[in-house]
Amino acid sequence: MSRRTHLLPGPYGQSWTTPLLLTSLKGGAVPHLTKETLAYMEIEPAFLAPAAPIVQQTEVLEKYQKGLTSFLGLPHQFSLMTPLDPSVPDRPGFHTQKSVALWHNGNKTSVTPEMYMRGVIAAQPSAFVALCDSETPVGASNKRKGKAVSKSLDFLDRCLLMKASEPRLSDSLIFGAIEGGYDAQCRAFSAKETVQRPVDGFLIDGFHTNGVTSGDLIWSDAQPLLQSILKALPDSKPRLYQGSCSPKMTLDLIEIGIDMFESSYVFHETEAGHGLIFPNTLKPVTSPDNGCHASLDKKVDFLDLKDPQFKDDFSPIHQSCTCYSCRKHTRAYINHLLATKEMLGPVLLMIHNLHHYQIFFRTIRECCETDSISALRALI
Amino acid sequence: RSALQFTVLAECSTTKARASTMVLPHATVETPVFMPVGTQGTLKGLLPDQLLALDCRLILGNTYHLGNRPGVSTLKQAGGLHRFMNWPRALLTDSGGFQMVSLLDLAQITEDGVKFRSPYDDSECMLTPEHSMEIQASIGADIMMQLDDVVDATHADPERFEEARHRTVRWLDRCLKAHQRPDRQNLFPIVQGGLDVDKRKDCARRLIERDTPGFAVGGLSGGEAKDDFWRMVHVSTNELPKNKPRYLMGVGFAVDLVVCSALGIDMYDCVFPTRTARFGSALIMKHPGALNLKARAFRLDFDPIDQECPCFTCQNHSRAYIHSIIHEPSACHLITVHNVAFQLRLMKTIRQNILADTFPQFIQSFMLANYPDKKYPMWAINALQAVGVQLS
Numbered sequence: 120m121s122r123r124t125h126l127l128p129g130p131y132g133q134s135w136t137t138p139l140l141l142t143s144l145k146g147g148a149v150p151h152l153t154k155e156t157l158a159y160m161e162i163e164p165a166f167l168a169p170a171a172p173i174v175q176q177t178e179v180l181e182k183y184q185k186g187l188t189s190f191l192g193l194p195h196q197f198s199l200m201t202p203l204d205p206s207v208p209d210r211p212g213f214h215t216q217k218s219v220a221l222w223h224n225g226n227k228t229s230v231t232p233e234m235y236m237r238g239v240i241a242a243q244p245s246a247f248v249a250l251c252d253s254e255t256p257v258g259a260s261n262k263r264k265g266k267a268v269s270k271s272l273d274f275l276d277r278c279l280l281m282k283a284s285e286p287r288l289s290d291s292l293i294f295g296a297i298e299g300g301y302d303a304q305c306r307a308f309s310a311k312e313t314v315q316r317p318v319d320g321f322l323i324d325g326f327h328t329n330g331v332t333s334g335d336l337i338w339s340d341a342q343p344l345l346q347s348i349l350k351a352l353p354d355s356k357p358r359l360y361q362g363s364c365s366p367k368m369t370l371d372l373i374e375i376g377i378d379m380f381e382s383s384y385v386f387h388e389t390e391a392g393h394g395l396i397f398p399n400t401l402k403p404v405t406s407p408d409n410g411c412h413a414s415l416d417k418k419v420d421f422l423d424l425k426d427p428q429f430k431d432d433f434s435p436i437h438q439s440c441t442c443y444s445c446r447k448h449t450r451a452y453i454n455h456l457l458a459t460k461e462m463l464g465p466v467l468l469m470i471h472n473l474h475h476y477q478i479f480f481r482t483i484r485e486c487c488e489t490d491s492i493s494a495l496r497a498l499i
Numbered sequence: 500r501s502a503l504q505f506t507v508l509a510e511c512s513t514t515k516a517r518a519s520t521m522v523l524p525h526a527t528v529e530t531p532v533f534m535p536v537g538t539q540g541t542l543k544g545l546l547p548d549q550l551l552a553l554d555c556r557l558i559l560g561n562t563y564h565l566g567n568r569p570g571v572s573t574l575k576q577a578g579g580l581h582r583f584m585n586w587p588r589a590l591l592t593d594s595g596g597f598q599m600v601s602l603l604d605l606a607q608i609t610e611d612g613v614k615f616r617s618p619y620d621d622s623e624c625m626l627t628p629e630h631s632m633e634i635q636a637s638i639g640a641d642i643m644m645q646l647d648d649v650v651d652a653t654h655a656d657p658e659r660f661e662e663a664r665h666r667t668v669r670w671l672d673r674c675l676k677a678h679q680r681p682d683r684q685n686l687f688p689i690v691q692g693g694l695d696v697d698k699r700k701d702c703a704r705r706l707i708e709r710d711t712p713g714f715a716v717g718g719l720s721g722g723e724a725k726d727d728f729w730r731m732v733h734v735s736t737n738e739l740p741k742n743k744p745r746y747l748m749g750v751g752f753a754v755d756l757v758v759c760s761a762l763g764i765d766m767y768d769c770v771f772p773t774r775t776a777r778f779g780s781a782l783i784m785k786h787p788g789a790l791n792l793k794a795r796a797f798r799l800d801f802d803p804i805d806q807e808c809p810c811f812t813c814q815n816h817s818r819a820y821i822h823s824i825i826h827e828p829s830a831c832h833l834i835t836v837h838n839v840a841f842q843l844r845l846m847k848t849i850r851q852n853i854l855a856d857t858f859p860q861f862i863q864s865f866m867l868a869n870y871p872d873k874k875y876p877m878w879a880i881n882a883l884q885a886v887g888v889q890l891s
């Protein structure tokens with residue numbers, strides 16, 4: 120059974136319906152895109168803003184005064200600030216008792232809850248995840264996992280206190296992170312304690328070490344833990360999951376109760392030169408021409424547009440796609456741009472892939488309303 | 500019927516500058532014009548629609564690169580480069596010869612053509628005038644260049660120049676013979692002749708006899724002294740007919756564009772504005788000519804790159820923002836948009852001043868803004884003096 124759609128109160132009087140896709144920023148921009156090229160997108164994205172570039176330039180944002188999305192020139196949309204960049208692999212071993220190491224462009228900043236909140240106040244996001252410790256990879260010791268939980272709760276309490284005394288954050292939502300790695304007891308304790316605090320939502324954290332490998336989550340290991348955590352959380356508050364999610368994993372996570380996702384999957388696929396073609400609507404579409412060599416009965420999520428088989432293929436990435444790239448450009452052109460390592464290649468792929476994934480989420484929301492998610496699942 | 504109509508609208512009453520329109524199969528181009536370089540069928544990360552938004556009407560592609568990738572077969576199937584890259588406006592292609600000689604160590608010029616070793620499979624290849632025309636025909640550019648015998652302008656051997664000059668004329672005749680569609684594509688010859696006034700003149704005269712729709716001035720903007728450079732431009736434009744466009748290859752610095760427009764040049768191309776954007780350098784109309792947005796000095800600078808620039812970047816973003824994302828590809832895109840806008844705006848300003856017959860005054864104020872200490876480069880003083888403009 121899929122979870123009912125959930126309205127998130129947004130800034131500027133907007134409301135946001137879940138399951139919601141947040142478009143992940145990288146260092147202060149949607150990867151490969153600018154405000155000008157984002158305007159070619161049909162759907163205005165909501166954003167996930169990793170904290171490292173924010174805390175490393177708190178002073179700049181403080182002087183600027185108008186908040187992060189304004190500084191980045193992004194449309195006034197929902198923005199959520201989060202400690203780690205889900206698209207970048209973690210660098211373990213740099214946290215301390217009092218701080219979490221955040222990296223950006225090879226620069227490490229050891230961030231305390233106080234520094235973090237200074238960044239939050241300067242960035243003025245619609246929502247933020249309290250500073251947390253998610254360094255609990257598969258194989259982490261029990262001590263380390265317990266530590267991640269207690270440290271995250273301590274950091275959460277301090278973030279909550281600072282938020283309460285800061286009028287500029289009165290409209291910002293605060294999310295608490297559920298930690299504890301692959302340990303049922305730690306997870307149960309983290310969930311129970313976090314629920315008791317006045318948070319507006321939850322980040323289900325610490326199941327992977329971010330980066331492209333986050334997509335390799337072993338579902339049989341993670342699923343029972345995820346399920347018990349989500350059962351312990353109140354139904355009325357949104358749950359965010361960060362990390363690369365294939366279409367199938369997205370549906371699996373939605374089914375057990377995740378409400379919010381981010382777009383690092385799209386980023387990794389774009390970097391790999393892939394164009395997404397998985398079914399993203401319920402409408403019966405003419406099956407996308409998967410290229411002359413791919414067999415049509417085999418489900419493929421993407422086309423590898425680097426493949427020379429697309430050299431003279433003058434069809435769009437996906438036949439029925441209405442995105443800018445598919446309306447204006449061909450597989451052959453993108454294949455050429457990737458072969459010559461031209462910057463426009465990832466630009467066109469990012470526009471298509473982001474659009475394709477956004478439409479997927481729109482379909483998911485429609486399916487949640489009509490209780491037809493199983494029909495979508497059957498296509499994936 | 501020619502695929503180019505060139506109309507001179509105004510001539511500067513002091514300098515040799517002119518403002519014209521050049522009607523091409525895919526666009527009407529207002530000159531003097533700067534052509535941004537889209538080497539491999541794309542302009543450094545910009546969507547064709549972004550170039551349209553900048554009102555860019557003519558861009559350049561490189562025959563050598565396009566002949567390798569995507570190659571003639573793909574270009575033919577796509578219906579030419581315009582369709583392949585979805586660029587509705589005008590294109591100009593070089594002949595491929597210059598790129599080869601400058602990029603490939605082993606390129607060797609014979610009477611037949613440019614012999615080279617393929618960088619892909621090490622096989623021996625030959626770019627002949629006929630082959631260059633074939634590739635350029637598959638690209639379908641509005642303006643094509645003849646294959647010319649390129650010699651570095653600083654080359655010491657005068658005999659080599661003599662050979663190059665004569666061969667360039669012979670190769671032009673072969674290109675003209677191979678040219679299939681004069682109603683859809685224009686072929687420009689290239690004035691060579693090294694740094695010798697008489698040889699330049701002679702080369703120009705012999706090319707003029709062939710009655711082509713326009714002319715390029717080549718073999719410059721290499722390592723030659725600037726005083727030699729401007730003199731050769733001056734000599735060439737003196738010889739070339741007034742009713743046809745003149746294209747100075749490989750020139751794109753702001754000061755050079757202003758001075759060479761005064762010497763009577765109508766068209767320019769250069770990789771500089773887009774290449775420099777990749778290194779975080781944003782062009783400005785005054786001293787010091789560019790801002791290095793990587794510099795920490797811009798961390799708290801919330802002004803746009805240029806207050807007066809109408810480009811999307813300057814209308815929407817601050818120097819501080821671009822500085823903050825300087826390691827992301829997005830920063831390069833933002834600066835590239837601005838730098839292309841900068842070049843187009845400079846050319847538009849030059850043109851408007853020619854039309855209003857205020858070009859000499861514009862040159863003076865432009866040079867002062869770029870050299871506020873009035874330490875003008877000697878070559879620019881000399882070049883401008885030759886066309887009646889004093890820098891004081």
Ligand SMILES: [Zn+2]
Pocket residue numbers: 436437440441442443444445446470471472474
């Ligand atoms: Zn598309």
Ligand SMILES: [Zn+2]
Pocket residue numbers: 804805808809810811812813814836837838840841
């Ligand atoms: Zn600008």
